[in-house]
Amino acid sequence: MSPEGIGLVMLALMVVAILIGFPTAFTLMSLGVFFGFLGMAQGGNGFIVFDLVVLRTWFIMQNDVLVAIPLFLFMGYVVERAGVLDDLFKSISLLMGRVPGSIGVATLLTGSLFATATGIVGASVTLLGLLSLPQMMRRGYSTTFATGIIVAAGTLGILIPPSVLLILYGFIAGVSVPRLYAAAFIPGFLLAALYVVYIVVRSARDPKVAPPTPIEETQAPPREVFILFVRGLLPILSLILFVLGAIFFGIATPSEGAALGALGGLILAAFHRRLNVTMVKESVFLTVRTASIVGWLLVGSSIFAAVFARLGSAQVVGDFLLGLGLDPIGFVFLVQLIIFLLGWPLEWTEIVIIFIPLFLPVLLTLKVDLVWFGVLSAVNMQTAFLSPPVAMSAYYLKNVAPKSVTLNQIFTGMYPFIGIQLVALALLYVFPQMALWLPDLVYGER
Numbered sequence: 001m002s003p004e005g006i007g008l009v010m011l012a013l014m015v016v017a018i019l020i021g022f023p024t025a026f027t028l029m030s031l032g033v034f035f036g037f038l039g040m041a042q043g044g045n046g047f048i049v050f051d052l053v054v055l056r057t058w059f060i061m062q063n064d065v066l067v068a069i070p071l072f073l074f075m076g077y078v079v080e081r082a083g084v085l086d087d088l089f090k091s092i093s094l095l096m097g098r099v100p101g102s103i104g105v106a107t108l109l110t111g112s113l114f115a116t117a118t119g120i121v122g123a124s125v126t127l128l129g130l131l132s133l134p135q136m137m138r139r140g141y142s143t144t145f146a147t148g149i150i151v152a153a154g155t156l157g158i159l160i161p162p163s164v165l166l167i168l169y170g171f172i173a174g175v176s177v178p179r180l181y182a183a184a185f186i187p188g189f190l191l192a193a194l195y196v197v198y199i200v201v202r203s204a205r206d207p208k209v210a211p212p213t214p215i216e217e218t219q220a221p222p223r224e225v226f227i228l229f230v231r232g233l234l235p236i237l238s239l240i241l242f243v244l245g246a247i248f249f250g251i252a253t254p255s256e257g258a259a260l261g262a263l264g265g266l267i268l269a270a271f272h273r274r275l276n277v278t279m280v281k282e283s284v285f286l287t288v289r290t291a292s293i294v295g296w297l298l299v300g301s302s303i304f305a306a307v308f309a310r311l312g313s314a315q316v317v318g319d320f321l322l323g324l325g326l327d328p329i330g331f332v333f334l335v336q337l338i339i340f341l342l343g344w345p346l347e348w349t350e351i352v353i354i355f356i357p358l359f360l361p362v363l364l365t366l367k368v369d370l371v372w373f374g375v376l377s378a379v380n381m382q383t384a385f386l387s388p389p390v391a392m393s394a395y396y397l398k399n400v401a402p403k404s405v406t407l408n409q410i411f412t413g414m415y416p417f418i419g420i421q422l423v424a425l426a427l428l429y430v431f432p433q434m435a436l437w438l439p440d441l442v443y444g445e446r
Helices: 003-020 024-041 048-061 065-081 084-095 102-117 121-131 133-138 143-158 164-173 177-205 222-248 254-271 277-310 313-323 328-342 348-365 370-385 392-400 407-430 433-443
Strands: none
Touching: 003 024, 003 277, 003 313, 024 048, 024 277, 024 348, 048 277, 065 121, 065 164, 065 222, 065 254, 065 277, 084 102, 084 222, 102 121, 102 133, 102 143, 102 177, 102 222, 121 133, 121 143, 121 392, 133 143, 143 177, 143 370, 143 392, 143 407, 164 177, 164 277, 164 348, 164 370, 177 222, 177 254, 177 370, 177 407, 177 433, 222 254, 277 313, 277 348, 313 348, 328 348, 328 370, 328 407, 348 370, 370 407, 370 433, 392 407, 407 433
């Protein structure tokens, strides 16, 4: 068998192994080493694959951009344990008291703000489920409506900066992370705004799914409102604006901004009187665990991709895709369809790290804007995160929801929000300037 054919067999086995449930990172590494040795041995130098392993591992280790990932994760875990969400939800609930579906709107807005401070979907969905689901159910909200709001709000962290997904994509595609953050800002908050409009309109038209909050509970002394604002809303907003502003305007690199965010998270925890050794220790442990998973995935995928390219299989795949004769817009549509389908059985990390690199050479040949493509893919993967059968947000919520809440009810509640995400995806596909206007304004056209 030719080296190119060996590479294609390696790719097929990788997909099968991941779908079966083998650990992704070590599957990539083992397949890369074995098939790399097999294919390169035909040229009389199979042992060069071990040099390739060392070089690719070192390449991942010395990249400065990736330092932002554990720092942003640490910020997120600290903020999660600082009790910020509770005060934030209370302050927004009070401000939204007379709006139809007020608790649902408060949940969505809280999730949007929390997403900018954490970017951790599992943490957002879990905390929102513990905090707002009991209140919505106590108010008589429809179970499907309430659970749909929570999972939709929790997944905004995939898209809204500081998104770990965008950091990984920027590293893999060689795109500026600050430019990606600026590009994701409008689509992310537009999606949140569409969610809010849907919640308000549906609550107003059908009060049975979201009964209005009693008037006496929407009124509070001005002093209480001010205290809730200062304690719940102002600190988290200050942290967000400080960190993202420093990155957007070039005052700090993404890694430096992440370090500022980690420090700000500790200050925020101290402000809420939750800063202690146990909390910091737990946050460090969770950060190391999550960052290690991402790191091993990057190493494994880098080795796999290097072997795949060395065997000539990447050129074969590229020639096949170019041979389809699609124009840039048509090719982007095809890739987005593939990403959406991959989102059913796979996590976004596997899609970004393993599969997107296969399409990048063709995207560059067709001169597709990689910033727009990255944001489009992020919205797409957020949609896939809510799409059954492997909609992880639903499982996160099911773990903390009352036993009376079934998985089918959560799935049913997600469908309208999936429809909204598809609308946002279509708008971004038709109007690329939604993503490109802000980065061009801040950083200039490329």
